[in-house]
Each structure stands twice: as C-alpha cells, then as structure tokens.
Amino acid sequence: MKRTISGLSAAAMLLLGTSLGAQADTIKVGVVAPFSGPFALYGKQFQEAIQVYQAEHGTTAGEHEIEFIYKDSGGPNPDQARSLTQELLIKDRVDYLAGYVFTPNAMAVAPLLDQSETPLVIFNAATSAINAQSDYYLRTSYTLWQVSMPMAEWAYDQGIRSVVTAVSDYGPGIDAENAFVAAFQEAGGEIKDSIRMPMSTTDFTPFIQSIRDQAPDALFTFLPGGPPTFGFTKTYNENGLRDEGIMFLGTAETEESNLQAFGDAAIGLTTAYHYSADHDSDLNRAFIAKNTEMHPDSVTNWATIGAYDGTHLIYEMVEAAGTDGPAAIEAAKGLEWESPRGPLVMDPETRTVVQNVYIREVERDEESGLLVNREKGVIATVGDLGWGK
C-alpha cells in the first residue's frame, strides 16, 4: 500500500483532523450515487432506504449525530465520482463514504480512501476485485460470484446436466459467466456453449435461436438491468424456449423495480439472488411496510436493502469508533446482524457480507395480483466466492 502523503496533503489531513476534533458531535456520511440520468432510480432507492433506517433508529449513533450528504455521480463516470468524493472529503469533511453503483466509480476512489483513511460502504457495485484495491472498502450488496456459483450448484442438484451461457459482453457479464461455468463444470455438468452478446444488442432473437438449436437443459444469463433484460426475456418467451423445456437461470434479471413491466413473460424465470422483496420474515415485512408508508410510490428491491444494511453498518461503526477510520474498519470486521434479507456477517477477509443466497421463481401473487420473486430454496451463508480470482 502506498501511503506517501505530500506536504500539501498532509496539511489537508491536519485541516481535516482539527475540524473533526472540533465538531465530533456530528458525523457526516457522503453518499455518491446516480440521482439523475437513466440510473437515477439507484440514488432514489438509496436515499429512501437511509430515510427508513433513520426513521426507525433515529439520527444518532452512540453519542454522535449522523448526517447524510448526497452527491450525484450520473452514470459510470469515474472522473466525476472521484472529484465528487474529493469534494466530500475536503469541503464537506465527511468521515464515511457510501453508495457507489458502478465498479469504475468505486475503483477510482481507492487512493483517496487510503490517503484519508475513510471507510467506504459499497451499496451496489458487484465486482469482487474492488475490495482488494483498498482496505477501506466494505460491501453490503453482493458479488457476481457470490450468486452465480450457487445458481450453478443448485441447477446441477435439480438434475440439469447441460447449459448454454449467454451473457452481455462486459465485465460483470463475464464475471457471472466465469463463476457459473467454474461451478457447473466442477459439479460435473456440461457447458455446451458460452455466448457473449454485444452490449448494443436490441434484437436478441439470433442468440435465442442458437440456444434453442443446441437444446440444453437450461440457459444461464446475465444482462444489465432495464431494456436489455426486458428484450432478452421477451425473446426467450416468444420463441418458445420455455415450451421446449429450456430453463431460464439468472441472477439480477428479475429485480423488482422493472419486474411488473415484463408481464406474464416473466412467470417461471428462475434466479439466484441475495434478496427478494417477497422474503418471508417479519423483519422484511416490517421493513417493506415502513418503506411503503414513507414512500408510497417506491418499489423495494436489492438496491434498497443494500443501502439499508449499509446504513446499519455505518451506524455500528460510528458507535464503535466515531471518526477513527481504521478502528471503524476493525469494528466492522466480523460484525453479525439480522437483516430483512436474512442473517449477515461482515467477512473480515473479503469485507463483503456473508449471506444467504435464495433460489427464486417468478410467480403472480394471488393476493396482490403482482409478479413476485418467490423463494424456492436457500443456500446458506455464502461468502464472496470471487475473492482472489
């Protein structure tokens, strides 16, 4: 770890240090997330989750008042994420950072974290390698390996022996493909083909036809949320793959905010993921009831829960260590708590939460008439399986 601090930045640190000593009663948390543009929903979900947590637990942790400051990073834009983070650290003098939806945005601030010794809680970005860039990263979302490997193992246990993978051709898609292929072959299954679909694809028929021609037991996919996922699942349905018995396996594809738009085409899609709004627990029902009460238009999804648990983690760190970054990280390591998604442990090594991964199937809820991810199975206490890969 490079820890050379020039004279000027040492002065800045001094400035930071004194200010912190002076106003230890209020601890600020900078939240960097998209609040505008096509990904603005993330920022909105984060903000709502934080508000729910504060409504439930108050705005103080230990002796400290906690204040959140929001900054709009737009889409994947490391230049902006880094300069906003710098501004938060220098101007707003935050002691904790949170949010970060996109991997490059999170990666770009690693040197800043080391220099300022500021803990950063990732609410979303799911590439394992981020946490290796600095000791100050913590993650309350998930990693792609964490959910893709259990999917493969479960599929093999269900008697699925051959799979074609079809992922969007970019970092996260390839991560998901590698994880699934590794686990499925390890279990003894056959990968018939691995298709990588260009990001700009709007018509998925050619890929779906190729999969159909190879007649595997199932297909495994990973796509960015929104239009690509919509197009892929529609095409899967329209071309009769389901009728031919080719099962759909995925991860984040059926997340709740866009699920209703898929219509009946989504029914029967099987995914492995760490959170379903349909999770059967009193804690989860109370959490959703509170969120719906405070934000009637809001749809609770994995971004909401990532931010909610992240906020809990920050409260715990503040209570244990106040403004002392390294001590806060130590306090976070090994922390256990019960979340609406199930039991969580902050893994001391990977600094990503160890959690249950649920196998879900999309169904239409009889009571509400809405599409939900119904849990069909659970793989307990899964850590970040992609660490070091």
Add this chain to the structure above:
Amino acid sequence: MTRLMRIPFAVEALLIALLVIAFFAFPYNLAFVTRILIMVLFVLSIDLVLGFAGIATLGQAALYGTGAYAAGLFAVHVTAAPLPGLLIGMVAGAALAFLSGLVLLRTKGLTLIMLTIAVAQICQEVANKARDVTGGADGLRGIRMEPVLGLFEFDFIGITAYWYVAIVVFIVFLALKRLAAAPLGLSLRGIHESPERMLAIGAPVYRRQVLAYTLGGGIAGIAGALAAQVTQLVSLEVYSFTLSAEALIMLILGGTGRLWGAIVGVVLFMTVHHVAASADPYNWLFFIGFMVLGVVFFLPGGMIRLPQALLRLGRQR
C-alpha cells in the same frame, strides 16, 4: 473582445488572471474546476475541427479516449512520469485522427457525422473486448503518477493536478490562438466558409482538413491523457457517444469558431449542471433543456455573442 485582442499579451494576462482567481475562489472544489479545464481542452479540440475547419463530428470521444487509454497504459507499463504520458496521449490521439481522417474526410454532412460516431463505437468495443489489457468495463486501474517533473507530487486536495492541467490548457490555448492567425488557420476558415472557392484557388482542401483533424486529435488526446492521469483510472465511458454529444453542445452553447466560445460554453454548461444537479438532481435536465433552447433562440451565435447582443439592446433603447 476584439479591441482587447489588440493589446499585447492582454489575452494571456486575462487567462492567467482567471486561472489564479479560480484557484483562490474555489479552494474546496479544485477537483471540479480541474475537470472543467480538461473539458475546455477537449471542447477546444472540437472547435479546431468543427469551428475552424468545418468538419462536423459527433465522435471526438474516439480521439479523447484513445489518448486516455494510451496515457493510462503507458503509466502502468512504462513510466509513471506525467509529461511523457501526455506526449504519448497526444501522439495516440493524433495517429488515430490521421488514419481515420484519411477515410472520413472524403465525406461530409450526415455521412461524416455517422462515420465519426462509428469510429468511436468501434474503439469502445475494442477496449471492451481487450479486457486483459484495458480492464474492460471495470476500468483500467493501477495508474499511480509520479511527481510532475519529479518535483510536484499529486496531492490529496488536487493543487498539483489543478496547476498541471491549467498550464497545459494555457499552452494549448495560446498555440491555437497563434494557429488561428497563421496562414493555416486562415486557410481552414476559408475551407469552412467555401470549400469550392478554396479548391478553385488551388488550396489542397482535403490535405488541410486531414491536417486539422490530426491536430484536433492530438489536442483531444492530451485532454484524455490529463483525465487519465488525474483520475488514475480509465473507463469505457471515455469513448461514449454522450461525451461527444455533450462536448458538442457545450461548444455550440459557447459559440463555434472562437476559442473563447469553448471556454464560455464549458464553464456555463458544467456549472449549471453542477449547481442544478446538486439543487434538484431529478429535474436538472429541465434547466439544461431550457438553457439550450434559450441560447439557440436568443443568441444563435452562442453565449460569446452576449456582450454584443446586450450592446445592441442598449442602443435600441
């Protein structure tokens, strides 16, 4: 403005004053001001290509991104000294501009625009596919710059970064100002206004345009290299259509064909974006939309014409 130009070194003095004022006025926002300066440089490169030489482009990000990746890879694999990295970024941007320009500049109009977009899209996909080299969508990481000239270390607040970028932008701006007054600049303007006439008087229109495009590519490459060195990470977004389009909007907002137009447009757009996005992120696009329409309807020549428009208004009263 024109009167100001006649005083020797007035422009230089004004620029230096602005840079010093910005430094002291925004001590906590240096990182943001540095991003504005890099964007100014990028938009200046479009101004040279579009405003002076009349080459319509919506794919300038191809050249910016290539400069960024070249400088980033150079820092990771060869040397982390900033100035050689800048040079590499410039050469990479210029080389791509030259090679693609040979084909592109045989066309014009919408065809040309489409070709520039296509080049940027191909670059983005190549960077995405070459994941082992570029890091793909996760970004190219591991860029840790050495001190500038071995003396000034990149600091936490961004003071070194600010002055480093400011000086580079200052030098390029002056070079472009010289170029605008030089025979090449005048010839480019002539080509912009009437390519047929320039052909008739025997000017090598195509070669001049390739030259201008190559120069623009070099400047865009420097801008990309600066961004890579300051952010210490390069992502696929450096090649995005949005970047090319936003930069073009900034240039037209400020006023094309004038170097100050690029500065005014970038500062205005990015400041409004920054302020509006922090005041009301969900609706900032309204502000930008109305601002863009307002300028195009009331100041068709761009914000740079505002003083003249006000003068005219004053005289009418």
Add this chain to the structure above:
Amino acid sequence: MSLFLNILIDGVAYGMILFMISVGLSVTMGLMRVINLAHGGFAMVGGVVAHVLMSEAGIGYVPAALLGIVATVALAWPLERLIYRRIYGFGDLQQVLATIGLTFLMIATVNRLQGSSLLALPLPTVLAQSVDLGFRTLPLHRVIVIGVGAVVIVGLWLLIERTRFGIKLRAAVDNRATAGAIGINTGLIYTATFCLGAGLAALGGILGAEMLPIEAYYPLRYMVLFLVVVAVGGMGSIGRSFLAALGLGLIETASRYLVPEFGTIFYFACIILFLALRPKGLWGRLA
C-alpha cells in the same frame, strides 16, 4: 440452410422494426431538411401516452396505440407552429442544439411524471402468440410489424407520388418561395408533413416497444440507431430508407448468428465501409 433461413427471417423482421421507428425521421430529415434529433422523443411520447392509457385507464392495446399516435400529433402541431417553424431557418449546428434541447425537455417531463423505469405496453393475448413456420416459430407480433411496415411504405409512396398533397409537398420542398408564389400554402404543408413524421415516430415507438422498450431515456439511448438508418439510406428517399433498414437488419442479424463475439465491431465496420465507398449517393448539406 436453416441458418441461412434464420438470418433471412430474423433479419427482415428486425429490419422492418428499424424501418418503422426511423421512417418518421426520414420524412422530417429528408423532406423538410431539418436535423430532428428529437425524433426519438416523439416515438417515446406516443409510447408513454399508450402506456398510461393502458395501465391507468384500462383501455385496450389497439385503441391505446391509436390514441397515443393522435396525442403525439396533437403535441407536434403546436410545437411545429411555435418552435420548429423557426428552427427550419437555422444553421445545421443550431438545429442540432435546438432539437437536443427539446429532447432534454421531453426526457425530463417523462422522467418527472413516470419515473425512469420501463413503461410496459403489454400485448393482448391474441397478439402475444407465435406463428409456426415448420422448422421454427416467429412471434406473431413481428409478422404484424412486417405487415404494418409494408402498409406504411405503400401508403407513403401513394401519398407523395399520387396525391395533390404530395405534389404540393414536393413543390414546397424544392422551392418554397416559388411554391408560395403560385398559391400553395407552404406553411400548412410543412405543418402537416411534420405531424406526419411525428405520428409515424409514435407508431414506430409503440410497435417497436417489444424490442426497444419505452422509458424516459429512450430518445438518447437509441439516437445512434435511428441516425444510422437515415445516414445509410440517404435523405429524402423513403424507398432507400427502407432498403437501408432491411440491409442493416440483415447485417446485424447475420453478424449475431455468425460472429456473436464481434457483432458490434463487424456492424460498424460494415457501415464505415459502405459510407466510405458510397458517400455520394447521400445527402451532403451539413458540411
């Protein structure tokens, strides 16, 4: 053989959708010589209105789609009178800026009213079926798109070549002053043509929503997609736009069957090759 047939069928179906969503742009950009980057915005408006009617008023797919098109035309009419009329006279760059500004306002409005998630246009069960072609199936929806596309191209050809309106339109486009001097109400012709373009955009947006789902950032997300069709087809010719859309659909589909890994690179390399070899057949006003 079946691979070849697959490429042919999917390519034509995809090309037809490309044509449907960009034909409106060919009309405004080609006939009226205005660089209308807000085209995708009109497609989105049609889709959003149809979505709201279906999800909140419970209206069926077909009437909602028709009302969506009507609403888009109703929006385009005053926009043309108040804004576009002035944009016609602008230089190219100002046209780009003005129509981008309009696009931003459309996006911001939809984002404000409907949020940024996907807005579904669920097909009625009758249309959500598949047609059996023997060796494979084709979604009925695509068959309908192909049918509507054919109707649109024949209708446009008849309108422009065989009606009084078409004669006046061609006269107004060729020389507005002369057309005005011989008593043609060029203002009205322009308004009507612009509304036609906007209505076609809405139709394309709604029919294409199965593939390009409606959401607030639709106009920016697919801007390049629309521009490619018009650039390759050349301005001012509905027929060539149609051929370009089919060709592009076939190339993209073929690349996805044959070289899925390098689909994007292959697609844009083809475009560069084509435009570099055949720049002359295209419209060259922007220079």
